[in-house]
Amino acid sequence: MTPTTSYQQPTARGYYGQFGGAFVPEMLYPNVEELRTQYLAIMADPAFQAELQALLRDYVGRPTPLFEAKRLSAKYNTRIFLKREDLCHTGAHKINNTVGQILLAQRLGKTRIIAETGAGQHGVATATVCALMGLPCVVYMGAIDMERQAPNVARMRLLGAEVRRAESGSQTLKDATNEAIRDWIANPVDTHYIIGSVVGPHPYPDLVARLQSVISEEMRKQLLEKTGSELPDFVVACVGGGSNAAGAFYHFLDEPEVRLIAVEAAGHGIHSGHSAATSVLGTPGIIHGSKTLLMQDEHGQITEPYSLSAGLDYPGIGPLHAYLGEVGRSEFIAITDDEALTAVAELSRLEGIIPALETAHALAALGQLGAGPDDVVVVNLSGRGDKDLETYLKNMDKLV
Amino acid sequence: MDRIKHAFASKTNLLNTYFTAGYPRLHDTIPLAKALVEAGADILEIGMPFSDPLADGPIIQGSSTVALANGMNLPVLFEQLKGLRAAVPETPVLLMGYLNPVMQFGVEEFCRQAADVGVDGLILPDLPLAEYEEFYQETFKKYDLKAVFLITPQTSEERIRRLDRLSEAFLYLVSGPGTTGGTTLPDAVVQEQYFERIAALKLRNPRLIGFGIADKAGFDRACGHAEGAIIGSALIRALEDVADAPAAAESFVRGIKQA
Numbered sequence: 001m002t003p004t005t006s007y008q009q010p011t012a013r014g015y016y017g018q019f020g021g022a023f024v025p026e027m028l029y030p031n032v033e034e035l036r037t038q039y040l041a042i043m044a045d046p047a048f049q050a051e052l053q054a055l056l057r058d059y060v061g062r063p064t065p066l067f068e069a070k071r072l073s074a075k076y077n078t079r080i081f082l083k084r085e086d087l088c089h090t091g092a093h094k095i096n097n098t099v100g101q102i103l104l105a106q107r108l109g110k111t112r113i114i115a116e117t118g119a120g121q122h123g124v125a126t127a128t129v130c131a132l133m134g135l136p137c138v139v140y141m142g143a144i145d146m147e148r149q150a151p152n153v154a155r156m157r158l159l160g161a162e163v164r165r166a167e168s169g170s171q172t173l174k175d176a177t178n179e180a181i182r183d184w185i186a187n188p189v190d191t192h193y194i195i196g197s198v199v200g201p202h203p204y205p206d207l208v209a210r211l212q213s214v215i216s217e218e219m220r221k222q223l224l225e226k227t228g229s230e231l232p233d234f235v236v237a238c239v240g241g242g243s244n245a246a247g248a249f250y251h252f253l254d255e256p257e258v259r260l261i262a263v264e265a266a267g268h269g270i271h272s273g274h275s276a277a278t279s280v281l282g283t284p285g286i287i288h289g290s291k292t293l294l295m296q297d298e299h300g301q302i303t304e305p306y307s308l309s310a311g312l313d314y315p316g317i318g319p320l321h322a323y324l325g326e327v328g329r330s331e332f333i334a335i336t337d338d339e340a341l342t343a344v345a346e347l348s349r350l351e352g353i354i355p356a357l358e359t360a361h362a363l364a365a366l367g368q369l370g371a372g373p374d375d376v377v378v379v380n381l382s383g384r385g386d387k388d389l390e391t392y393l394k395n396m397d398k399l400v
Numbered sequence: 401m402d403r404i405k406h407a408f409a410s411k412t413n414l415l416n417t418y419f420t421a422g423y424p425r426l427h428d429t430i431p432l433a434k435a436l437v438e439a440g441a442d443i444l445e446i447g448m449p450f451s452d453p454l455a456d457g458p459i460i461q462g463s464s465t466v467a468l469a470n471g472m473n474l475p476v477l478f479e480q481l482k483g484l485r486a487a488v489p490e491t492p493v494l495l496m497g498y499l500n501p502v503m504q505f506g507v508e509e510f511c512r513q514a515a516d517v518g519v520d521g522l523i524l525p526d527l528p529l530a531e532y533e534e535f536y537q538e539t540f541k542k543y544d545l546k547a548v549f550l551i552t553p554q555t556s557e558e559r560i561r562r563l564d565r566l567s568e569a570f571l572y573l574v575s576g577p578g579t580t581g582g583t584t585l586p587d588a589v590v591q592e593q594y595f596e597r598i599a600a601l602k603l604r605n606p607r608l609i610g611f612g613i614a615d616k617a618g619f620d621r622a623c624g625h626a627e628g629a630i631i632g633s634a635l636i637r638a639l640e641d642v643a644d645a646p647a648a649a650e651s652f653v654r655g656i657k658q659a
Binding site: 013021022023024025026027029030168169174178181182185186187188189283285286287288289296298299300301302303 | 450451452454455457458461462465468473474475498499500501502503504505525526527528530531549550551552554555556559574577578579582
C-alpha cells in the first residue's frame with residue numbers, strides 16, 4: 001500500500017494506510033462505483049459549491065460561533081474555545097453532511113433517499129434536507145434506539161420521513177446500517193444512501209470528511225481573529241464513527257504541532273464488558289464495507305458495544321481515525337458514562353450550555369489533556385442536549 | 401478430479417442448495433449435507449454464519465443468528481467437515497460466507513483446512529474483485545479452491561467478462577435487485593431480458609441463477625435460462641421448527657426435483 005502524502009487524502013482505492021477500501025457485495029458495486037467516480041467532480045463544480053455555501057449560510061446557520069468559555073477555562077487553567085456546532089439547524093453538526101449529500105444525490109439523478117440513524121440526529125438531519133428538497137426519505141433505526149430516542153422519531157415523522165424499525169441483530173445502529181445497505185441493494189438505481197459518519201465503503205469516509213471539514217476551516221479563521229494564530233494547541237472531539245472529529249481535525253491534520261484528541265465512550269469502563277472504546281478493544285476487520293478497527297470476538301463476529309450515549313455505541317470507527325491512531329497523529333482518550341454526565345452538569349452550570357451526551361465525552365477529557373495556561377484548546381461542541389433530557393432526568397443524582 | 405467441472409459436464413438442470421452450518425442444531429451440518437445429496441441436490445453451499453450478513457435477507461440472517469447461538473464457528477465447522485467426504489464423496493461443496501471471520505481465522509489457514517476436508521470452492525460476496533486479484537487469488541489457487549463470483553442486472557458487460565475470465569467454477573447470477581430470499585420478484589419480462597442478455601454473451605463458465613427461487617416452478621423457470629439454480633432461504637424456511645431437519649430437507653429437495 002502506498003503511503004498517503006497528506007493525512008487528508010485516501011489512496012485511489014480509498015485506503016488510509018491499511019484501513020479503508022470498499023468491501024461491498026457485487027449488488028452494491030455499481031452504486032458505490034457511480035458515487036466514487038463522480039463525487040469529486042460534482043463537489044468541485046462551482047455551481048454545486050455556490051448552492052452548498054448558500055445553504056450552509058442561510059439554512060444551517062454557518063459559520064457557527066467559536067466561543068471562548070472563560071469560566072470553563074478558569075476551572076481547567078487553560079484557554080478553552082467551544083466550536084458551537086450545537087447551534088446548527090437541527091442541533092448538531094450532522095446537517096453539514098446531509099446538506100452536501102442531498103445536493104450530490106440530486107446531481108446523480110436520485111429521487112429517493114435512505115439513511116441509518118443511532119441517536120436520531122443524523123436521521124433528523126436527513127429528514128430535514130429531504131423535506132427541503134421534496135424527496136421521499138426512509139430512515140432505518142434500531143428498535144431499541146427508537147425507544148430510547150423517541151423524540152427524534154417524532155421529529156423525523158413530522159418532517160415527513162418514514163422511520164423503519166431495524167429488528168435484526170442487536171437492534172441498534174449497526175443493525176440499522178445493515179438494513180439501510182440492504183435497502184440500497186434492493187433499490188440500486190433511484191436511491192441515494194446518505195451515510196451519517198466517516199464509515200462505510202470508499203468513497204463515503206472521504207466524502208463525509210470533506211463535507212464536515214467546514215468545521216475546522218472556520219476554526220482556523222476564527223482562531224486567527226481571536227488568538228492571533230490559526231493553530232490551537234489541542235483540538236478535542238468525541239468519536240463514535242467519527243464524523244464530527246473528522247471535520248474538526250481535517251484542516252489541522254497536516255499541522256503536526258496541533259494535538260488531535262479523539263474521545264471515545266468507555267461506557268461502564270474500558271474493560272467492564274460494557275464499553276464502546278474501539279481504539280482499545282477493537283482489532284482490524286471488515287464492518288459495513290470498510291476495513292477498520294472494530295469490536296469483534298475471536299471468531300470475527302461483530303460484538304455489540306455499550307455506551308449510555310446512543311450516538312457513540314458503534315462497534316467500529318472510521319478508517320481515517322483508525323489510521324490516525326495507528327500512526328500516532330491522533331490520541332485517544334476514553335470517558336465513562338458517569339464522567340460524561342459530570343461534564344454535562346459542568347458545562348451547563350459554568351457556561352449556560354447543555355451539551356449532547358456524545359459531546360459531553362469530549363468535554364470530560366479536558367482534565368486529562370495536560371494543557372497549560374498558555375495553551376489554546378478547541379472543543380468541538382458537536383450537539384446540544386435537548387434530545388438527552390430524558391436521560392439527564394433519570395440521572396439527576398449524578399448531575400446535581 | 402475437479403468435482404465442479406464434472407458435475408456440470410455430466411448433469412443438466414443442476415440444483416445447488418444452500419444451508420447455514422449449525423442450523424437448526426449445531427450438529428445438523430453433515431446429516432443435512434447427506435440428506436440433501438441423497439434427495440437429489442447436485443451442489444452444496446454451506447453457509448458460514450456471520451453476525452452481519454449484508455447480502456442476506458431476514459431468513460438466512462435469522463438462521464445465522466441461531467447457528468451462532470448454537471456455538472457454530474469456523475473451528476467447529478472444520479471439525480464437523482472432517483466427515484464431509486465420507487458422507488458426500490462426489491458432490492461439489494462450496495463454503496459461503498463473509499470476509500471478516502475468514503480474515504480473523506487467517507486466510508491461508510482457512511484455505512488449507514477447507515482443502516483438507518474436501519471443499520471445492522468459496523463464495524465470499526464482500527470480497528472485492530480488486531482485493532481478490534491482489535491478495536487472495538494466489539492462495540485460493542495454491543489450495544485448488546475455486547472462487548465463485550456474483551453477477552447482477554447492474555453488472556456491466558466488461559465486468560462480467562472479467563469475472564468470467566477469473567472464474568473456474570460457475571457464475572452466480574443474482575436474479576434481481578435485493579438480498580437473498582427476496583419475495584418481490586422483479587418484472588418477469590425485465591428478468592427474462594437480463595437472463596437472455598447474459599446467455600448471449602457466450603461465457604466460458606456455466607451459470608446458476610439464485611436469490612428468490614423458492615419452489616419447483618421457480619427452479620424450472622431458472623433452468624430454462626441457465627445450467628441450474630440455487631435455493632437457500634426457502635430450504636432454511638423448510639427446516640424451521642422441525643423435529644427431523646434431514647428428513648425435512650430431503651422432502652424439500654424431492655419436491656423441487658420431481659419430474
